[in-house]
Amino acid sequence: MSRKNTSQDPFPGESGATGPAQATGPSDDDSVADFGYKPQLKRTLGNFHTFAAGISYISILTGTFQLFYFGVSFGGPAYWWSWPMVFVGQLMVALCFCELAARFPVAGSIYNWSKKLGGPHIGWLGGWMMVTATIVSLAAVALAYQVTLPQISSAFQFVGDGTGKSDAAKNAVLLGTVLIIFTTLVNAFGVKLMARINSAGVMIELIAAVVLIGLLAAHITRGPSAITETHGFGSGQPLGYFGAFLTASLASAYVMYGFDTASSLGEESVNPSRNAPRAILRALCASFLIGGLILLFALLAVPDLTSKKLSVDGLQFVVLSTLGHTIGQIVLWCVVIAITVCELAVHTAGIRLAFAMARDNCLPFSSLVARVSPRFQTPVFPAVVIGLVAIGILVLNIDQPQIFSVVTSIAIIMIYLAYLLVTAPMLWKRLRGQWQPAEGHFSLGKFGLPVNILAVLWGTAMSVNLAWPRRDVYNAAAPFHWYLQWGAFLYIGIIAGAGFAYYWFVKRGRIAVIDSARAVPVEPTPPPAP
Numbered sequence: 296m297s298r299k300n301t302s303q304d305p306f307p308g309e310s311g312a313t314g315p316a317q318a319t320g321p322s323d324d325d326s327v328a329d330f331g332y333k334p335q336l337k338r339t340l341g342n343f344h345t346f347a348a349g350i351s352y353i354s355i356l357t358g359t360f361q362l363f364y365f366g367v368s369f370g371g372p373a374y375w376w377s378w379p380m381v382f383v384g385q386l387m388v389a390l391c392f393c394e395l396a397a398r399f400p401v402a403g404s405i406y407n408w409s410k411k412l413g414g415p416h417i418g419w420l421g422g423w424m425m426v427t428a429t430i431v432s433l434a435a436v437a438l439a440y441q442v443t444l445p446q447i448s449s450a451f452q453f454v455g456d457g458t459g460k461s462d463a464a465k466n467a468v469l470l471g472t473v474l475i476i477f478t479t480l481v482n483a484f485g486v487k488l489m490a491r492i493n494s495a496g497v498m499i500e501l502i503a504a505v506v507l508i509g510l511l512a513a514h515i516t517r518g519p520s521a522i523t524e525t526h527g528f529g530s531g532q533p534l535g536y537f538g539a540f541l542t543a544s545l546a547s548a549y550v551m552y553g554f555d556t557a558s559s560l561g562e563e564s565v566n567p568s569r570n571a572p573r574a575i576l577r578a579l580c581a582s583f584l585i586g587g588l589i590l591l592f593a594l595l596a597v598p599d600l601t602s603k604k605l606s607v608d609g610l611q612f613v614v615l616s617t618l619g620h621t622i623g624q625i626v627l628w629c630v631v632i633a634i635t636v637c638e639l640a641v642h643t644a645g646i647r648l649a650f651a652m653a654r655d656n657c658l659p660f661s662s663l664v665a666r667v668s669p670r671f672q673t674p675v676f677p678a679v680v681i682g683l684v685a686i687g688i689l690v691l692n693i694d695q696p697q698i699f700s701v702v703t704s705i706a707i708i709m710i711y712l713a714y715l716l717v718t719a720p721m722l723w724k725r726l727r728g729q730w731q732p733a734e735g736h737f738s739l740g741k742f743g744l745p746v747n748i749l750a751v752l753w754g755t756a757m758s759v760n761l762a763w764p765r766r767d768v769y770n771a772a773a774p775f776h777w778y779l780q781w782g783a784f785l786y787i788g789i790i791a792g793a794g795f796a797y798y799w800f801v802k803r804g805r806i807a808v809i810d811s812a813r814a815v816p817v818e819p820t821p822p823p824a825p
Contacts, residue, residue: 381547
């Protein structure tokens with residue numbers, strides 16, 4: 296990949312690029328000033344911290360243990376092939392993001408990138424889609440505690456004994472609320488504390504994942520042909536196994552996103568133009584490799600590939616039945632740690648997005664949302680508000696679990712759409728010859744255009760696949776309602792329409808950097824008197 300481009304900058308006066316001689320030090324804040332902001336966040340994060348933020352948002356142990364049952368239920372063992380498929384597509388998106396992270400390493404990356412590439416309207420819509428989806432994702436990830444903790448010990452089933460109609464749902468809300476309160480407090484006390492906890496958790500997660508791969512590999516009982524056969528899945532469907540595979544692929548699509556978090560911490564990182572692109576690629580590639588091996592060896596090691604528990608209890612069943620109770624419980628405790636740091640990273644990303652949009656007066660109470668605590672040097676108000684809203688969303692799960700599953704799926708679709716609101720305007724700039732990577736930093740060179748085209752095609756195709764009105768996904772149990780089956784189109788339309796109406800009729804014409812965040816122009820030094 297080319298790392299040098301001497302073409303004229305099509306964004307005069309706006310470049311976030313820095314030359315090789317200015318890769319560190321004061322130039323870290325140059326890109327912030329180019330957006331009209333003054334530096335408000337303290338730079339304390341190193342290369343591993345940004346990598347940890349990206350990989351903990353993806354959180355392989357959380358995603359695989361939470362969604363393995365879904366993929367096997369719809370596609371059988373051959374659903375594994377959706378993992379490399381999703382990786383290749385998301386890699387195209389990540390490569391585009393790497394160029395943007397090198398040039399514009401600022402907080403709330405999706406919002407600021409879509410604004411810079413597509414203008415204020417596209418920027419606001421991209422930011423709105425991403426911040427609302429992140430808040431819902433915060434609630435969705437918190438529910439993963441219920442999938443794991445009661446399997447470790449029945450003592451974690453605080454509501455009933457787990458057999459009641461709503462015992463599991465109510466207990467999930469209780470456990471999830473405790474987790475969200477924890478991440479709210481950690482994020483409120485500053486990014487340094489968050490980074491320490493997150494980095495420690497990621498180290499434990501990575502070590503546990505590697506050990507798990509080794510243990511599962513040692514218990515393999517069948518050959519790779521198990522993942523090349525359809526095992527009867529898809530029979531009777533109009534598209535045959537292909538249709539079943541597309542549905543099962545959602546299990547992989549629901550996991551492999553969030554790598555942009557590494558760039559969203561750009562204003563709190565040292566040398567972000569260099570470190571953020573590396574962190575994005577390392578987080579995605581490491582997640583693909585580790586997650587792919589866990590899923591593969593789990594399918595080859597499980598004692599009974601036809602067991603109904605495989606599509607009910609998922610990977611937890613594989614670990615406990617294959618590795619035994621003691622080792623299985625140790626692994627599940629590591630999964631709990633992974634869920635915790637994943638929740639922490641999702642909360643952190645949401646705070647940075649809200650903070651970034653509030654600096655431009657895009658949100659209600661922007662002056663409060665954009666306020667940085669002088670003591671903790673982090674935006675405390677959005678940490679608390681996002682946590683409270685996520686807890687409120689959790690309460691929906693008590694008596695309306697189908698509605699919550701619809702809302703959760705919609706959140707993932709909105710993130711894919713928000714990514715499209717970056718890659719599509721970026722492609723438009725490329726086609727018009729108006730995109731210039733940061734000189735001396737990450738650049739796709741001649742591969743930029745084909746990679747960008749593939750990123751847009753992939754994002755469009757997967758968004759349609761995610762939103763397709765499948766009853767099995769959006770309204771799996773009675774009572775059946777059309778508004779649940781078509782929930783992706785209906786609710787995303789409402790969320791996007793209502794949000795954009797607020798922007799158009801309330802905020803349009805008032806979007807500008809608020810006084811507390813505005814960069815103070817440096818007065819030129821007068822020439823010495825002759």
